[in-house]
Amino acid sequence: MTQTLLEVAKQNGITNLDKTELNYLSKLRVDKLPRHIAIIMDGNGRWAQRRRLSRSAGHREGANALKRIVEFCAPLGIKILTVYAFSTENWKRPKAEITLLMNLLVEYIQKELDALCKNNVKIITSGNIQDLPKNAYLEILKAKHASQNNTGLILNVALNYGARDEILKAVKEIITLVKDGTYKLEDIDHSVIEAHLYTKDLPDPDLLIRTSGEKRLSNFLLWQLAYTELFFTDTLWPDFDKKDLLEALLSYQNRERRFGGLK
Numbered sequence: 001m002t003q004t005l006l007e008v009a010k011q012n013g014i015t016n017l018d019k020t021e022l023n024y025l026s027k028l029r030v031d032k033l034p035r036h037i038a039i040i041m042d043g044n045g046r047w048a049q050r051r052r053l054s055r056s057a058g059h060r061e062g063a064n065a066l067k068r069i070v071e072f073c074a075p076l077g078i079k080i081l082t083v084y085a086f087s088t089e090n091w092k093r094p095k096a097e098i099t100l101l102m103n104l105l106v107e108y109i110q111k112e113l114d115a116l117c118k119n120n121v122k123i124i125t126s127g128n129i130q131d132l133p134k135n136a137y138l139e140i141l142k143a144k145h146a147s148q149n150n151t152g153l154i155l156n157v158a159l160n161y162g163a164r165d166e167i168l169k170a171v172k173e174i175i176t177l178v179k180d181g182t183y184k185l186e187d188i189d190h191s192v193i194e195a196h197l198y199t200k201d202l203p204d205p206d207l208l209i210r211t212s213g214e215k216r217l218s219n220f221l222l223w224q225l226a227y228t229e230l231f232f233t234d235t236l237w238p239d240f241d242k243k244d245l246l247e248a249l250l251s252y253q254n255r256e257r258r259f260g261g262l263k
């Protein structure tokens, strides 16, 4: 018999599960878990608006949802979680909201770094972090450094990330290396391109989740998502909870992945 995720959850000390969560966990197979999950955490603003709260309250609750999902994914045995925290297009937002998001990131790291390290989580980033405000940049470097030897869940935070910029950067780097003779044109294949993406050390996501009912990719991981299974939910990110993640996992496990081939 294949082990269910419920057995793993119990072994790894996950408690306080309600009936719905127990039901999902008993249906989920350990051998078909996605190795890499990517999430577009959307809907913080609408969550706040519906409660007549400020957008900042929505982002704050979004940060709590992230903490909840990281703490759940780690003991379930998910290997990599990539989250879209700030895109290259998010600079178009009002300055006050950008400052708030950056301060929230700093606060999140200051509050959570110890717990993340205790949970053996390794923090990495995708995106041009050098162009972030100095305090955010330094805090991220600190988190990456402190967690670099951890061997559990890899939390890849996409920050100042845009897939088109990522691909453009790769193209420019490769052209430079062809010009200086490091590569020959005929050597350039998929693996060379992948070696120049931010995600060079990671497998492609198996599952992409986007919350809040929007059904688009918004310049996220355009190369890496070629054969990723997509899951869209109406749940707003601040409300995204364990049962929503388990629902996405069950949907994923009921799909047949053919990667363009036949069964």
Ligand code: FPP
Residues within 6 Å of the ligand: 041, 042, 043, 044, 045, 046, 047, 059, 060, 062, 063, 066, 084, 085, 086, 090, 104, 105, 108, 157, 212, 237
């Ligand atoms: C989308 O909601 C969310 C973002 C642009 C940022 C994601 C940020 C968080 C989840 C906050 C915490 C992150 C870290 C790393 C501490 P939206 O504002 O676009 O929502 P809306 O479409 O309803 O307005």
